[in-house]
Amino acid sequence: MRSEEEANRAVERYADTVRRICMVHLKNYADTEDIFQTVFLKYVLHSGAFENEEHEKAWIIRVTINACRDLLRNFFRSRTSSLEDWQEKAGEEKEDYSEVVEAVQSLPPKYRDVVYLYYYEEYDAAEIGRILHKNVNTVYTLLARARKMLKTRLTGGDGE
Template sequence: MRSENDVNSAVETYADMVQRICYYHLKNKADTEDIFQNVFLKYMLSDMEFQDEEHKKAWIIRVAVNACKDFLKSFFRQRTVPLDIMNETAVYPEDGEKEVFEAVLTLPGKYKDVIYLHYFEGYSAAEISTILGKRENTIYSLLSRGRGLLREKLGGEEFGE
């Protein structure tokens, strides 16, 4: 089990990123908060030794993505419908990116993950391939196709690197 200072430091450093990851997967503030707590609880209870800060960040991203996917596949989630469907305020990386962020949310999951990690978190294709456990060339293909889908959604021809 990790020290209180270590857990508090991780929460301060990665809280916004984990919230954004959870929100773009779950599209629901309440579920985002639940998964957010689970991610940092898992971090607290883990005895994993990290090589450096980037390794820790990649581990937290992977745990967040997997927790969201597990939640979406859960029996409870598949068999219930929310009572109130509201347009909740998202945690956007920057105010000017709201339209792009919302367009990314509408992408199929396989494109959404790589587009988000590349453009919003600044990871290279090689780093994304390590985080998601996919081949680097697959990541390049997903980025290219995802950009094409975003270009169609946003009505622009200039979206890209």
């Protein structure tokens, strides 16, 4: 079990990453709070050592994606709210660049992580495969399909 100082350091270092993944998957601020608590509590309770910061970050990403999936899978989730409500809470003003985020959010869930990890976190297909526990070819396939969908969605296909 990690100390409170280690927990605070991890929150400061990875809060934005967790927040972005939540943004990709969730439309509810309360759920985001739940994910934050789940992910960082798992981090605190995780007894294994990380080889380096990259390894630690990949672990956080993996745990966050899983936590989001688990939450969305929960059929009995009582809290629901609109995207607008979420954006209001997040204090995000709708500007040009939010179009990209919305485009990712509009993708079927299985494509969102691949797109986010590839385009924003700039992992290559092999690294994405390791993080998501998917075959590299599957990652390529998902990326190719996601690109097509994003091209249609984003004006002029600039998103690709």
